[in-house]
Amino acid sequence: MEYFTQQLINGLTLGSIYGLIAIGYTMVYGIIGMINFAHGDVYMIGAFQAMIVFLICGALGLTWVPLQLALMLIMAVIFTAAYGWSVERLAYRPLRGSPRLAPLISAIGMSIVLSNYVQLAQGPRPKPIPPVIRGGFQIMESDAGFVVQLGYLQIVIILLTVALMAIFAYLIAKTPLGRAQRACEQDMKMASLLGVNVDRTISLTFVMGAALAAVAGMMVTLYWGVNEFAMGFVAGIKAFTAAVLGGIGSLPGAMLGGILIGLIEAMWSAYFSTEYKDVAAFGILVLVLIFRPTGLLGRPEVEKV
Amino acid sequence: MATLTMTGAKPVPSTMQIAIKEAFLTAFLVFMLSFLMIGFETQAQQGQPLSYVTRFAAIVWGIILVPLGRILIVFNRHGRPMPALIGGGFAFLYLFGGAVIAILFDVLVIPFNDYFGEAAGAAGIPLPFADPIVDAIFGLGALYIVILGIQTMRHTAHGELTLAQREAKEARTALRAKQISMVLGPALLVTALVLPFTPWSDRVLVETMTLILTYVMLGWGLNIVVGLAGLLDLGYVAFYAVGAYSYAKLATEFGLDFWASLPLAGAFAAFFGVVLGFPVLRLRGDYLAIVTLGFGEMIRITLINWQAFTGGPNGITGIPRMTFFGVPFDRTPEEGTQAFHTLFGLEYSTMHRILFLYYVILGLALITNFFTIRLRKLPIGRAWEALREDETACRALGINPTNTKLTAFALGAMMAGFAGSFFAVRQAFISPESFVFLESAVILAIVVLGGMGSQVGVALAAVLLIGLPEVMRELSLYRMLAFGAVMVLIMLWRPRGLLAHREPTILLRRGGGKAKPRKAGATA
Amino acid sequence: MSFTAAAMAEPDDTSLLKVTHLTMRFGGLLAIDDVSFVARQREITGIIGPNGAGKTTLFNCITGFYKPTIGRLELFRDGKVAYLLEQMEGYAIGQKARVARTFQNIRLFAGMSVLENLMVAQHNKLMLASGYTVFGMLGLPVYRKAERAAQEKAVHWLERCGLIDHADLSAGNLPYGAQRRLEIARAMCTDPVLLCLDEPAAGLNPRESAELNQLLLSIRDETGIGVLLIEHDMSVVMGISDHIIVLDYGKKISDGTPAEVQRDPAVIRAYLGEEEKE
Numbered sequence A: 001m002e003y004f005t006q007q008l009i010n011g012l013t014l015g016s017i018y019g020l021i022a023i024g025y026t027m028v029y030g031i032i033g034m035i036n037f038a039h040g041d042v043y044m045i046g047a048f049q050a051m052i053v054f055l056i057c058g059a060l061g062l063t064w065v066p067l068q069l070a071l072m073l074i075m076a077v078i079f080t081a082a083y084g085w086s087v088e089r090l091a092y093r094p095l096r097g098s099p100r101l102a103p104l105i106s107a108i109g110m111s112i113v114l115s116n117y118v119q120l121a122q123g124p125r126p127k128p129i130p131p132v133i134r135g136g137f138q139i140m141e142s143d144a145g146f147v148v149q150l151g152y153l154q155i156v157i158i159l160l161t162v163a164l165m166a167i168f169a170y171l172i173a174k175t176p177l178g179r180a181q182r183a184c185e186q187d188m189k190m191a192s193l194l195g196v197n198v199d200r201t202i203s204l205t206f207v208m209g210a211a212l213a214a215v216a217g218m219m220v221t222l223y224w225g226v227n228e229f230a231m232g233f234v235a236g237i238k239a240f241t242a243a244v245l246g247g248i249g250s251l252p253g254a255m256l257g258g259i260l261i262g263l264i265e266a267m268w269s270a271y272f273s274t275e276y277k278d279v280a281a282f283g284i285l286v287l288v289l290i291f292r293p294t295g296l297l298g299r300p301e302v303e304k305v
Numbered sequence B: 001m002a003t004l005t006m007t008g009a010k011p012v013p014s015t016m017q018i019a020i021k022e023a024f025l026t027a028f029l030v031f032m033l034s035f036l037m038i039g040f041e042t043q044a045q046q047g048q049p050l051s052y053v054t055r056f057a058a059i060v061w062g063i064i065l066v067p068l069g070r071i072l073i074v075f076n077r078h079g080r081p082m083p084a085l086i087g088g089g090f091a092f093l094y095l096f097g098g099a100v101i102a103i104l105f106d107v108l109v110i111p112f113n114d115y116f117g118e119a120a121g122a123a124g125i126p127l128p129f130a131d132p133i134v135d136a137i138f139g140l141g142a143l144y145i146v147i148l149g150i151q152t153m154r155h156t157a158h159g160e161l162t163l164a165q166r167e168a169k170e171a172r173t174a175l176r177a178k179q180i181s182m183v184l185g186p187a188l189l190v191t192a193l194v195l196p197f198t199p200w201s202d203r204v205l206v207e208t209m210t211l212i213l214t215y216v217m218l219g220w221g222l223n224i225v226v227g228l229a230g231l232l233d234l235g236y237v238a239f240y241a242v243g244a245y246s247y248a249k250l251a252t253e254f255g256l257d258f259w260a261s262l263p264l265a266g267a268f269a270a271f272f273g274v275v276l277g278f279p280v281l282r283l284r285g286d287y288l289a290i291v292t293l294g295f296g297e298m299i300r301i302t303l304i305n306w307q308a309f310t311g312g313p314n315g316i317t318g319i320p321r322m323t324f325f326g327v328p329f330d331r332t333p334e335e336g337t338q339a340f341h342t343l344f345g346l347e348y349s350t351m352h353r354i355l356f357l358y359y360v361i362l363g364l365a366l367i368t369n370f371f372t373i374r375l376r377k378l379p380i381g382r383a384w385e386a387l388r389e390d391e392t393a394c395r396a397l398g399i400n401p402t403n404t405k406l407t408a409f410a411l412g413a414m415m416a417g418f419a420g421s422f423f424a425v426r427q428a429f430i431s432p433e434s435f436v437f438l439e440s441a442v443i444l445a446i447v448v449l450g451g452m453g454s455q456v457g458v459a460l461a462a463v464l465l466i467g468l469p470e471v472m473r474e475l476s477l478y479r480m481l482a483f484g485a486v487m488v489l490i491m492l493w494r495p496r497g498l499l500a501h502r503e504p505t506i507l508l509r510r511g512g513g514k515a516k517p518r519k520a521g522a523t524a
Numbered sequence C: 001m002s003f004t005a006a007a008m009a010e011p012d013d014t015s016l017l018k019v020t021h022l023t024m025r026f027g028g029l030l031a032i033d034d035v036s037f038v039a040r041q042r043e044i045t046g047i048i049g050p051n052g053a054g055k056t057t058l059f060n061c062i063t064g065f066y067k068p069t070i071g072r073l074e075l076f077r078d079g080k081v082a083y084l085l086e087q088m089e090g091y092a093i094g095q096k097a098r099v100a101r102t103f104q105n106i107r108l109f110a111g112m113s114v115l116e117n118l119m120v121a122q123h124n125k126l127m128l129a130s131g132y133t134v135f136g137m138l139g140l141p142v143y144r145k146a147e148r149a150a151q152e153k154a155v156h157w158l159e160r161c162g163l164i165d166h167a168d169l170s171a172g173n174l175p176y177g178a179q180r181r182l183e184i185a186r187a188m189c190t191d192p193v194l195l196c197l198d199e200p201a202a203g204l205n206p207r208e209s210a211e212l213n214q215l216l217l218s219i220r221d222e223t224g225i226g227v228l229l230i231e232h233d234m235s236v237v238m239g240i241s242d243h244i245i246v247l248d249y250g251k252k253i254s255d256g257t258p259a260e261v262q263r264d265p266a267v268i269r270a271y272l273g274e275e276e277k278e
């Protein structure tokens, strides 16, 4: 029981991170119907930038942790957003209206470019940073002396994710930007006829996705404490799996999918084997898709003929 | 320029104003992209906390050069290509030329550094970036601006393109692709056949060409799935792995030789294709993509972790090497047996096996090609293409979509299985590292860049994507960067692929005597 | 009302398709509400009704794109029930029951040539002849003969539909009217017993429309198959239909010969009244 609770906490933390990345996939897919293959690498860049900001803070002597966190968050978000924008501008916008596979290939190319660019600019070695937030609550103890830890960092991650989700739900539901986005999802041509600036809306979608990926990158920097240039790929496909599992195009679905993938991973590692945790995640994805082809929260899609 | 009208409309900004505005935006973007990632280089040293050194000079140069280029582009866009031609030309010559000299100087002089002193490596040309390759990249950017300028010069002579003209242009591109294919196909084939016997052929060249041909074969195999049937498979490498491990196991455990294992390996891979494909092929395009990607990863993870069967991360070593239909290529054959060179009374040479491997993969690839070209003209091939065009219409015509897709999937998998066996016999060693997602991406890129469905295009793209990085080993660290950039650039330049065109699988004028003379212009 | 419908829906030797109590529900929307009728061989059965009446949905149920919520769809061969369409997979309805259809929004294989479109339509027959690709791969004469025959059939329908000059052109490049005709030719190449045409005259000019009517009449008379024809334009459908069914808001409001339907007050109220607004 205690062990299970601990895995639940770990899984939720990990799932929050996946969920935040998954939102980027789901939003882009919702609006232009494409898998943004470079998104995992944008997340990796977010993690690197958060790490660099942390180092700069150290060099400037800013040691108050909340300030450090705030700076990491804000700077990583702002600077990573620029990457999201550039990816759209270079790999997607010129190919709008081309055969479907063209943007996919250019995005895969972009992903290769980004990860190798980081390898060149920052070196191939893993970059460790010391833990920033230590300690936590001990919420349970078993007879055998197993202590269930709820780390402060885990609380920060989960709360931050909840807060971001709330902000996002508001953005999409209530603001003109959200309206424009939903309009473009429905019918891009019509939206543009009605005066929605489609280019700008799509750009902003990429920017928002990148911003959330940057937050996830910052969290992962704090949580695992190691970054390397190749970390975007695995996180990216897991997050995309999460987005599909939850029902691609649906924001709550992405979050739900992320948390499920996080939980599956934590539980599978705990009770079966660490090695096959990714196999389990994909296996469950396949099962879900076979029985519910549009994912858990996706709108069922009946093709009108 | 700027005139205020009576209605109080905004003044039209001058080219200079637009250029300056865009230059500032560009400078801002460059700053955003580079400030943290380029400005601070993190350094991880063993046993020391992470630290960084700054590289602000590079950022400053970037913020100066890129917006300048932007200004040239804006002027060019407004019909004034001269600045682009002159400025871009100068920048190209200086940066690219300087970089090339610096690199050559480095290569030539560094061995003699002891004589010339440390400073010699810099060749004395002041370049903005510390790494001459970065200078060269900026130089190529300038070249792009020059090309834009040249295009503008040409277009102003012709005037703006109308819609009809653009359509005609597309038709011309397709026609040109067709003509190029018709010449390039035989040319590539002849080159492939005779190149090993030309004087400038050597071991490295033949091995590189063997590698290229492996990808050509994989590309042709995947072309059935993606190009013809329109199924987006991102885990193609899984079947390649199945083929490779099949041969490795069959050869090491059961002592089967390559030729006996080949059909089995193909059959296993096809079987995997059916088993994996059956549950998921009813999914829509992109779901299929993610599921196949997942399968690819699942197989790789299984290969890493199923120690007992696959040897885990260390893979399988000591896989029996290629034989000449049973006759080994050994230097010293066992007592009482023949080796290739004794059989033919030749001097022993390691090249024999290498050449034989080369012709084996050439043969396999050509069989794949022949097979695909024929399949396309059979009902199954037409059904694949029809499915790609419109699945709903196919169902209304009584075509079973799942079975039809499954055959494409299985045949594609089989080709990958053959290629995988070949890979295993060539390397004599396989490990999961050879079957990562990047491989699937590369094969898919070969298919798409080549021009979906175009057999010659696939071959051309394989030469470009696999051959060029091999040639450019010098660039070592920048190789993969260039690889990714080439993928992006080719797609931007030719979204339909390099040699995209489609020939009907059946023409009326050949058979069926009832055909009336066709109207002029009826041919596409 | 349901009384007369039941009376009309009594099958006999010439029956081809019998629809009973067909109902299709999308969430809260009853797109088809308890519709029953019989379509016969050698007859053009017109289906009319205002936009959104459920005509296309009816076709989608018959051709297996939707599973009806309630109802029976019996296809007759030689006066006996041979297939229950509501229980069959979509593609099997085309393959075994031989119901062919066209689409309201044209769905051709746009990147393939006109002739190829018609060859694809004969897929199942050719697949068999090619020994599931084995004979075809070997280039055996059985397959070559079958392919030649298929091409002749294609040429026949190309000539009938006035498309022979465009045979090698890509289908997507045809003018609109030609695309509509090609869809009909493609459906006919499957050797159907029942041909379902969804607004084939939409977007055609009067001359093309008149040619289309001639084509449909000749298909009926020469092949003897049954035709279900969705049509928006009353005058067209009155002219060539042997039997007309009128739908409105998913319900069948009238069923009979053109003359009967034209006199039916329910039709005049629902349909003709509606048309003025459009």
Ligand SMILES: Nc1ncnc2c1ncn2[C@@H]1O[C@H](COP(=O)(O)OP(=O)(O)O)[C@@H](O)[C@H]1O
Pocket (backbone or CB within 6 Å): A302, A303, A304, C026, C029, C031, C049, C050, C051, C052, C053, C054, C055, C056, C057, C058
């Ligand atoms: N797949 C679907 N999901 C939801 N509603 C549908 C679907 N298909 C059709 N409808 C609805 O059913 C009604 C009938 O549509 P349709 O059969 O296309 O009418 P029409 O008579 O113009 O062909 C319409 O209100 C339409 O919106």
Ligand SMILES: [Mg+2]
Pocket (backbone or CB within 6 Å): C055, C056, C057, C104
């Ligand atoms: Mg309709």
